[in-house]
Amino acid sequence: MRPMKFGIGQAVKRVEDARLITGHGQYTGDVEAPGVATASFLRSPHAHARFAFVDLETARAMPGVLAVLTAADVVGLGGVPCLAPMANADGTTTPLPDCPLLCADEVRHVGDAVAMVIAEDELAARDAVEAIGVDWEPLDLVVDVPAAMKGEAAQVWPDVPGNLAFDSGIGKKEATDAVFAAAPRVVALRLVNNRLIANYMEPRGAIGEYDAGEDRYTLTVSSQGVHGLQDTLATKIMKLPAEKIRVVTKDVGGGFGVKTFMYREYPLVLAAAKMLGRPVRWLSDRSEHFLADAHGRDNVTVAEMALDEKGRFLGLRIDLIGGLGAYPSQYGPYIHYLGATMATGPYDIGAFHARVRGVYTHTTPVDAYRGAGRPEAAYVLERLVDACAREMKTTPDAIRALNFIKPAQMPYRTPTKRTYDVGEFEGAMRQALARADAAGFSARAAQAKAQGKLRGFGFASYIECTAWGEGEEGSLTLNEDGSFTVLVGTQSNGQGHETAYAQVVAQYLDVPVDSVRVVQGDTDRVATGNGTGGSRSIPVGSAMVARASDKLSIQLKELASDRLEAAVADLEIADGGVRIAGTDRAISFADIARLPKATPEARRAVESYTPPEATYPNGTHVCELEVDPETGQVTIERYTICDDFGVTLNPLLLAGQVHGGVVQGVGQALSERTVYSEDGQLLSASLMDYGVPRAADVGSFHFETRNVPSTTNPLGLKGAGEAGSIGSCPAVMNALVDALHRNYGIAHIDMPATPLAIFKAIRAAAR
């Protein structure tokens, strides 16, 4: 593809930034809604309890209070549904409860909502929430996943015995068991993928409005895509035609998957707006975020690798038990399974079976969080591969090189029925190790040891799946003033889509990015869309924009052809207009837009793109760290990434995605610990208690690409939004285990490896 000044591959600075660095962003809480009232929720202080209201009138009578709503006030509305139930391996299904908008008489986790107060302002609403009288009758509960599976455990749902929501499988069980029975060596590990809390910096928020004249609702919400929310509201909860509900999303302060889902507060602000005849706004605070937004990860996996005497992987067997929390969240059950579909990673493993179970507990629901199953799978596999290298007394790079799927094997059909189109896994690994100066590690480790520090070196080679499933339909329009407008149904959450899509248009139409406006996040303006998630926006959205650009180019040439008195075939797009190839006879896009034949239809191209298969980004992350044995403190000294994202659309944005993802993975590995007490209280429910990485907890990164273009994506792109969080956990933990194993023979430690956990492991090993 010909390089364009602002086109694909260029480090174009973001068009979004002008408003965001001056304080003129429009996050949900910044949106003006004249006459808006404030909603606040009474949430359960108990993990499991029956309850009855004993005093609602005091709250209702308080100054500024407009309404106090309970389940009795919203009986006509459906609950929040799970959209991704899992069947059992034998084909049966387990009853799937909805999450009620407000609990009627029983709560199932701390933070479950029981009443909604709407008042003139936030202070009045909060005062009234505290005045509501409730008679709580605490019930037996269970917060720990393995404990929840025992017969005597309290049941979250009466019709789900053993709290087992599903018991599914993937791969070939008998064949895999046979391989294990005959295998010369088997290496096994039990690993915890710790429960995480997203902690995007903008907590969720929503504004409900109702237009009585048009009998129509508008929801302004911090989301990852308006169309999915509109559909769930219309078809499942409010049971209205979709056109009766407009959903708008403006600037979003991070989402990481967790802002994808329907949450109870959204239909409730709409219902309250209709009841009160004025807009109703709810803005979550950080404490509410910890309790009321879906959590991520949360599984315990036993993984076994069967090997031959040379270290070739013969079979992989996985037993994964995933936490679901108290309610099946929108995609919660499926996420645990999704990870298992990537369980064999970049390796050629003949036999594979995974058992995947989902279990309810009296905790906040669990759902997709950046990577959604794939980080969990990559973590398990790469920890296991390092353990295999130790068992076989070989090196981590040698055992990987031996077992990687080779480029000549592409396209490669995995045992989970995926088809990898391309990938040069050893190439990326060798490049990353060279850049990380793996050869110089011993000298650095010796130097560290002389200073009383334990240095470790570890890496992870991952592959993940992105941009699968639904497509995008959108349009590109030449406006009357010569500028362009893209309508697209993906939703930027900070990734820089406005810039990225403008670059695609700039590539095809040779215009500056600031002449392209990207419209997203409004069901009235964009007809369809599937939002941001699964690293899909750039691979899928850009392919659609490229097609629309191509199509519009032809339409604009047709318009220009009369004026230039030349055949379309002799015309080219150049320098902001159409010209006769090889001449200086041209017409600008602005002049084309004013031609008599330039009707709105002639200036607009509608296109769609649906991916035929996922794209498969891959690469190697290398971490070098030091442990202070006196404190258990870990310092990451060097971090090197070599990734294959197919084609780089914008190197600035791409590196930003990787940096951010890596630090989320570092957080999971070292500091982010979600702690429930035995009585179901979330003890880590603030930024003072939950270890989101700070600037001083991490260092800078070396990131480079070794791209192999995707053959299934028209632009060669592979998704890049989640890869950072996928390569990082195993790289950090392999480096940490390396440091601990070299010095103390410690071969295992779980995430999050906090200073206390490391300190305890060292003390235990030293005894």
Added chain:
Amino acid sequence: MISISMTVNGKPVKGSVDPRTLLVQFLRENLRLTGTHVGCDTSQCGACVVHVNGQAVKSCTTLAATCDGASVVTIEGLAKDGKLHPMQEAFRDNHGLQCGFCTPGMIMTAVDMVNRKGADLDEKTIREELDGNICRCTGYHNIVKAVAQGAATKSA
């Protein structure tokens, strides 16, 4: 209700507020200066940082009433005569923001850092000084670069 008055971004303002009103609520709700954000409720995240009488403070933990008579500068007041502050430019140049929600607080903290520590800031200093500002998107790599550039540019 109590009456308060202060100077915000160079302009005199006044209001009648509940004594419990926080400075950030006064800025956002009364003055509609929504560039200052609320990201937490424990003074940890720093999305709400503004300058009060020349010093960075977390406006989510400051009562509006205690700022009676003070001079307050918010992110909206940082650019002068339509020209961005060098720290704002540096955040854009270095892709130091993604979702942008933490960015106003980051920039106000960074400007205060330069005021206190000077223009020659090394990575370690910048990282330590950013302890009270959380970003979940960027991994800090580009924020650190932006602060260093913004600091150096200011002195040039």
